[in-house]
Amino acid sequence: MNIFRDFTARVTSAVEVILAARDSAPVDLSRIVVEPPRDAAHGDLATNAAMVLAKPLGLKPRDLAEAIAGRLRDDEDVASVEVAGPGFINLTLAAPYRAHALKSLIQAGSDYGRSRIGGDLKVNVEYVSANPTGPMHVGHCRGAVVGDALANLLDWGGYDVTKEYYINDAGGQVDVLARSAFLRYREALGEEITIPEGLYPGDYLKPVGTALADVHGRTLLDMPEAEWLPLVREAAISAMMLMIRDDLALLNVHHDVFFSEKTLSGENGGKIGATIADMEKKGFVYSGTLPPPKGQLPDDWEDREQLLFRATDVGDDIDRPLVKSDGSYTYFAGDVAYFKDKFDRGFRQMIYVLGADHGGYVKRLQAVGRAISGGTASVDVLLCQLVKLYRAGEPVRMSKRSGDFVTLRDVVEEVGRDAVRFMMLYRKSDAPLDFDFQKVTEQSKDNPVFYVQYGHARAASILRNAAQDLPALDLSGAALAGADLALLDDAGEISLQRRLAEFPRIIESAAEAHEPHRVAFYLYELAAEFHQQWNRGKDLPQLRFINPEQPQLTAARLALVHATKLVLSSGLLVLGVDAPEEMR
């Protein structure tokens, strides 16, 4: 259950009763929100109902607030109601209702926090989509983790999510890959090779060369490039994709669909041609010239007529070329066809997780969305800013030229998957991120990964100890849900319950905003609150979770521990981070 939703309904119906009595014109009630008050001293819930409705009704906010408050006081689940400030209505929940909320949390178990807000809308989350030309490097981590966690989050929010990877296997860079692999093939046959500037120098192509030699012997050597290139390219791309999938698996990232760019072209232009024809019918395609780019003019700029997408009709700054000077389709034309393909597969929301250097791409993708879907599908682009690497405060140097970059594998093997995933999510994606190899493996409060996981492990440890100290106590969720939860009346316990009650709300708002980091921050706060309550028991033994003298109270407190463990575990699951039973 979601107590905020529950009380939004109650406040709304209280307002409706008042409106009916006044016989006033209908007003918009959708702006009424019930949320946790900023200051815990204000109670469990606060609503702005009186403030948003006062003006349309021509009333003073505080007067209206009093009227609403009066009705809410009749609600037996409400212990007290206060009108405060400019017209807030603050509610304190009655103990039985609080107990009921905690009980239903425990009964919902691992489903607690799941929402139907998405209404099964088909959402396509495209992320990573790294070129299949080499292993994943550390720069890919962030997009991979953010996309993956966002997809999980949307699933929790009740969306029908597909995780997708777009394989750029059609452009010039895969020909470069093929030539690089061909060199390694010659090397495998015993030739001395030097790798010229512009080809990929990495060792990771050696196995591809060896495999080619095994399969083809020396036969490729006698072929012209036009013949061997497609063969080598296919082999190299599939080897690279295997490697990339392995790398992603290290981060526990698994896509549902790998979509090949190549499949978009074919006879008569294939899907690209068909899509352009379709757009032409809708009036979005014309032949024309573009104004030269402002600022620095490219050396080889030529003013020529070309096939253009009328993107300026749908929000873009400039019309976009669909055909290159050599007559082939632009990369962008492929994107348009790919969008059409997604749309035809039934997706109505396309989310792209891209690197910050793709900022210039946002408007044109949104333009494509509008043109193809006619406004029936939405497009959101998440730009992940750079990750700066540090080691104990010192920047880690990376040189791309020498091929001496830090790979994803390096990072995961050094600090572990959980640290990488959590830290990549412990920041808004549009803010740059510092990643310190040393800090993320520290076992202390400064390290949020550790702190949250330790919260879960501590809860598990408490339950283990309880099983040992009080063997008669049934610690199953079903049994704990039946404890007398109204006994939880310590301020810290109530505060913890409030925090637990927020979880469904966090999931919904994070899913709608496409901001998985909110879950990470929430978990940190929840863990902090839990550790804090544990610490209070250090000085005040009567606050300890386990108190053998008072089995009823202990059962109630263990239910709270159980609930905390449950929510930490679910939240970590959304982030794709392990919830350990003990720390090692």
Added chain:
RNA sequence: GCACCCGUAGCUCAGCUGGAUAGAGCGCUGCCCUCCGAAGGCAGAGGCCAGGGGUUCGAAUCCCUUCGGGUGCACCA
């Protein structure tokens, strides 16, 4: 030149789609603990939310503008 992102405590960052006295961690200061359920606890100082204007009952949040930082700007992928 244009577009997009960012600017919140000394540092690194949250701020729940416009709400009350703007929060957390680090660092700093002061107490406590270091015998309980390992990898500390409690408290304090620290802010013109970059500057200016606007919108309204109400702005860190929305709009305009200035400044400062980042990214991208036919045909490449």
